[in-house]
Amino acid sequence: MVKRELIAALAREHKDLKARDIEYMVSLIFEAATRALVQGEKIELRGFGSFHIREYAPREARNPGTGETVNLGHRRSVLFKAGKDIKKRLNDN
Numbered sequence: 001m002v003k004r005e006l007i008a009a010l011a012r013e014h015k016d017l018k019a020r021d022i023e024y025m026v027s028l029i030f031e032a033a034t035r036a037l038v039q040g041e042k043i044e045l046r047g048f049g050s051f052h053i054r055e056y057a058p059r060e061a062r063n064p065g066t067g068e069t070v071n072l073g074h075r076r077s078v079l080f081k082a083g084k085d086i087k088k089r090l091n092d093n
Helices: 003-013 019-038 084-091
Strands: 043-045 049-056 059-062 069-072 075-082
Touching: 003 019, 019 043, 019 049, 075 084
Parallel strands: none
Antiparallel strands: 043 049, 049 075, 059 069
């Protein structure tokens, strides 16, 4: 599901709201989540999961195509861990 599909699904379920209002609310939620992650905060959505930042130290890597050594600098990435409820729903088939 992409963002526009999420907005369309919410609009179908909530006919009393305009699609542009739903789009605005979804954008606000994503922006708030992005700001929190950039500031190093963890995001926890009970029943769904949590997002947190992992930091990677600088290291040397090898380009598999050329064999050339490449220096990778310090970097950060977002990790997601599914919550108990979503894991249970995924595995209750």
